[in-house]
Amino acid sequence: MKKRFILALAIAVCVSLLAGCGGGQSADNDASGGKQEKITLTLWNNWSGQDAKAVAMRKILDDFKAQHPEIDLQVEALATDGLKTRLRTAAAANEMPDLFVMWPGAMTKEFVNGDLLQPIDDFLNSKPEWKNNFIPNALDDFTVDGKTYSVPMNLAPSSLIYYNQAIFDQYGVKVPKTWDELLQAIDTFKRNNVIPIALGNKANWVVQSTTFSTIADRVTGTEWFLKAVAQDGAKFTDPEFIKALTYMQELGKAGAYQDGYNSIDENQMIQLYTQGKAAMFIDGGWAVASLVNTASADLLRNTHITILPPIEGGKGEPQTTAGVVGTGLGVNKKLTGAKKEAALELFYALAGPDGQRATLDSSTLVSYKIDVDKTKAHPLFVELTELMKNVKIVPVYDSKLSSAAVEVINNGLQDLLMGGKPEDIAKRVQDAQAGAVGK
Amino acid sequence: MNASRVRRFIAAALLPSVILYALFVFVPVIWSAYYSFFNWSGIGEAKYIGFQNYAELIRDSVFWHSLKNNVIFVLASILGQVPIALVLAILLHKSNALQRFMRASIFMPMVLSSVVIGMIWQYIYHPQIGILNFLLDALGLGSWKMQWLSDPDISIYALLPPLIWNFVGLYLIIFISALQNIPSEIHDAAKIDGVSGARKLFTITLPMIWGTIQVAIILCISGSLKSFDLVYVMTKGGPAHATELLATYMYNSTFSTYRYGYGSAISTAIVLISLLFIGTSQWLTRRKAD
Numbered sequence: 001m002k003k004r005f006i007l008a009l010a011i012a013v014c015v016s017l018l019a020g021c022g023g024g025q026s027a028d029n030d031a032s033g034g035k036q037e038k039i040t041l042t043l044w045n046n047w048s049g050q051d052a053k054a055v056a057m058r059k060i061l062d063d064f065k066a067q068h069p070e071i072d073l074q075v076e077a078l079a080t081d082g083l084k085t086r087l088r089t090a091a092a093a094n095e096m097p098d099l100f101v102m103w104p105g106a107m108t109k110e111f112v113n114g115d116l117l118q119p120i121d122d123f124l125n126s127k128p129e130w131k132n133n134f135i136p137n138a139l140d141d142f143t144v145d146g147k148t149y150s151v152p153m154n155l156a157p158s159s160l161i162y163y164n165q166a167i168f169d170q171y172g173v174k175v176p177k178t179w180d181e182l183l184q185a186i187d188t189f190k191r192n193n194v195i196p197i198a199l200g201n202k203a204n205w206v207v208q209s210t211t212f213s214t215i216a217d218r219v220t221g222t223e224w225f226l227k228a229v230a231q232d233g234a235k236f237t238d239p240e241f242i243k244a245l246t247y248m249q250e251l252g253k254a255g256a257y258q259d260g261y262n263s264i265d266e267n268q269m270i271q272l273y274t275q276g277k278a279a280m281f282i283d284g285g286w287a288v289a290s291l292v293n294t295a296s297a298d299l300l301r302n303t304h305i306t307i308l309p310p311i312e313g314g315k316g317e318p319q320t321t322a323g324v325v326g327t328g329l330g331v332n333k334k335l336t337g338a339k340k341e342a343a344l345e346l347f348y349a350l351a352g353p354d355g356q357r358a359t360l361d362s363s364t365l366v367s368y369k370i371d372v373d374k375t376k377a378h379p380l381f382v383e384l385t386e387l388m389k390n391v392k393i394v395p396v397y398d399s400k401l402s403s404a405a406v407e408v409i410n411n412g413l414q415d416l417l418m419g420g421k422p423e424d425i426a427k428r429v430q431d432a433q434a435g436a437v438g439k
Numbered sequence: 440m441n442a443s444r445v446r447r448f449i450a451a452a453l454l455p456s457v458i459l460y461a462l463f464v465f466v467p468v469i470w471s472a473y474y475s476f477f478n479w480s481g482i483g484e485a486k487y488i489g490f491q492n493y494a495e496l497i498r499d500s501v502f503w504h505s506l507k508n509n510v511i512f513v514l515a516s517i518l519g520q521v522p523i524a525l526v527l528a529i530l531l532h533k534s535n536a537l538q539r540f541m542r543a544s545i546f547m548p549m550v551l552s553s554v555v556i557g558m559i560w561q562y563i564y565h566p567q568i569g570i571l572n573f574l575l576d577a578l579g580l581g582s583w584k585m586q587w588l589s590d591p592d593i594s595i596y597a598l599l600p601p602l603i604w605n606f607v608g609l610y611l612i613i614f615i616s617a618l619q620n621i622p623s624e625i626h627d628a629a630k631i632d633g634v635s636g637a638r639k640l641f642t643i644t645l646p647m648i649w650g651t652i653q654v655a656i657i658l659c660i661s662g663s664l665k666s667f668d669l670v671y672v673m674t675k676g677g678p679a680h681a682t683e684l685l686a687t688y689m690y691n692s693t694f695s696t697y698r699y700g701y702g703s704a705i706s707t708a709i710v711l712i713s714l715l716f717i718g719t720s721q722w723l724t725r726r727k728a729d
Contacts (some may be wrong), residue, residue, distance in 0.1 A: 089481075
């Protein structure tokens with residue numbers, strides 16, 4: 001019996017090993033070959049879903065393939081979290097794809113420091129009408145040491161309140177203009193068994209990105225935050241930051257969120273809202289694209305968008321929302337010659353004026369000065385673009401903090417909402433950021 | 440063929456798998472141990488920092504919490520999976536239609552991917568539409584309703600039923616094959632001697648399959664120490680590290696916070712802890728067998 005078991009075990013081990021081998025690198029990156037007529041280009045993206053934006057981007061890729069039979073375009077679409085991880089892993093092994101969707105800020109900086117990207121300044125400067133049409137500061141987070149590495153393909157305010165006017169009217173609640181009004185609204189909804197704010201914080205970045213970044217900016221001001229990120233003259237143990245955490249905790253204590261918010265995800269959070277069980281949810285501008293696809297026409301008519309109310313005595317500007325200029329495309333450092341030209345052509349197809357137009361038409365904001373087509377766009381999206389004309393973007397925490405500190409604050413906010421002490425959490429964030437910056 | 444040629448043949452036949460094993464299991468373990476001495480973000484220069492990662496690990500409360508959760512998993516597997524599988528095996532080791540059906544249904548979860556199992560149980564535990572809370576309500580036990588996966592005090596225990604349910608089939612099959620391997624002469628002899636029931640179970644059946652139970656316990660320990668997928672799907676180690684396991688913590692440190700060196704230090708610690716656990720269990724079960 002023992003022998004047979006060992007034999008079975010040995011077979012199992014062999015099989016699993018062989019299976020492991022099967023997935024290896026079969027695609028040979030023949031960059032310097034040049035003898036073949038066909039150019040192979042690899043592109044990794046996160047346009048895997050059925051949302052309007054992903055569909056629009058895939059259409060551009062299909063058109064590009066049809067127009068360029070000489071280019072063998074190999075596309076891999078992954079879910080967002082998966083793509084981030086995959087890029088990191090490929091970066092560690094120095095096996096980056098030729099083009100890839102890349103996040104501004106921290107990720108761009110780290111890839112530049114790892115010597116994995118090539119700047120696109122020459123290409124940008126050769127098309128001034130394109131370069132000069134981006135909104136102010138759009139290229140900042142893709143610029144490292146004076147060189148620009150990409151352009152944003154969308155715009156992502158991460159912190160907007162989507163609310164159901166019908167539920168507000170039913171209980172005589174006004175759209176909150178102050179923090180106290182927000183708390184009162186929460187109280188009223190709670191007493192009437194309506195979920196005040198739907199939340200899905202299982203992937204723990206949600207609270208940080210959609211709510212806390214804005215609250216914190218309202219309290220501390222952007223300047224303080226950037227100083228604290230650089231660990232230069234401000235620390236996360238400062239009283240301002242602890243005050244910001246206290247405000248966040250106040251929302252939790254007021255019962256703003258439904259039970260079990262830590263075990264459902266962002267999609268289920270939107271579902272709670274589309275089912276009419278919640279009066280509000282707080283999410284990024286990207287939620288419009290999925291909301292218009294999933295919610296009933298009736299609910300969409302009652303849905304409006306606003307920003308978090310100002311916080312009295314806070315140092316931040318009130319007419320703001322946290323956010324980032326959206327993702328761009330990274331260009332692999334190794335590309336040269338015809339391959340590089342082909343890559344830049346694809347770059348322009350996706351991020352150039354036509355690509356920006358296609359993105360905007362798919363109910364996704366862009367960092368590019370074009371107007372939405374009001375006859376075609378969904379009214380909710382038109383409302384969002386109107387709102388964003390008067391709202392400034394302030395940095396979202398996870399685009400500026402080091403990866404280690406992001407993980408700490410994400411977990412810390414979960415802890416905070418479950419009753420953790422703001423001081424302890426502040427200290428953990430401070431330690432992580434100080435450790436990463438090296439001070 | 441003489442004995443030495445047979446031995447040479449066996450060695451030659453084993454060689455490919457030994458090489459593969461060394462290359463894909465042993466070498467990476469060494470490699471990762473090597474990385475654990477560096478401060479490395481995965482990109483760019485790695486900086487040698489000696490034992491600093493380990494020094495940090497020892498002071499890291501999340502690490503110890505993860506280890507505690509892993510111990511809970513190990514205990515739940517050994518005290519849950521093995522006895523349940525054993526009882527079921529004794530009940531189901533004959534082969535009539537009902538027993539075959541029961542066996543197949545108990546084995547079913549093994550065939551499902553852990554992601555599917557995670558999703559199923561996530562919906563069972565779901566705070567709004569979960570069937571568990573619904574059933575408790577229907578039975579008039581509304582006060583027992585809980586936020587199964589969101590409450591940090593109970594979420595780790597809420598993960599145990601899916602864990603046990605997932606793997607009990609494997610041990611059931613192992614135990615059944617062991618039971619069927621007991622020679623029928625022994626059963627006949629027992630019958631002649633008038634031994635039956637509980638006495639037969641404890642004096643004949645269990646001692647005869649003790650070796651298999653030992654193997655099952657080792658599989659339980661190594662399997663639970665490696666647990667990752669189920670927890671990653673259901674809670675991602677959250678809320679606020681409440682259900683973090685060594686493997687999820689290692690993964691998060693490596694691929695979410697991009698501290699490859701620290702992640703490698705955790706992996707190395709997992710290897711050492713696993714060896715310690717398995718060594719201890721072998722020692723304990725051997726003593727019992729004597």
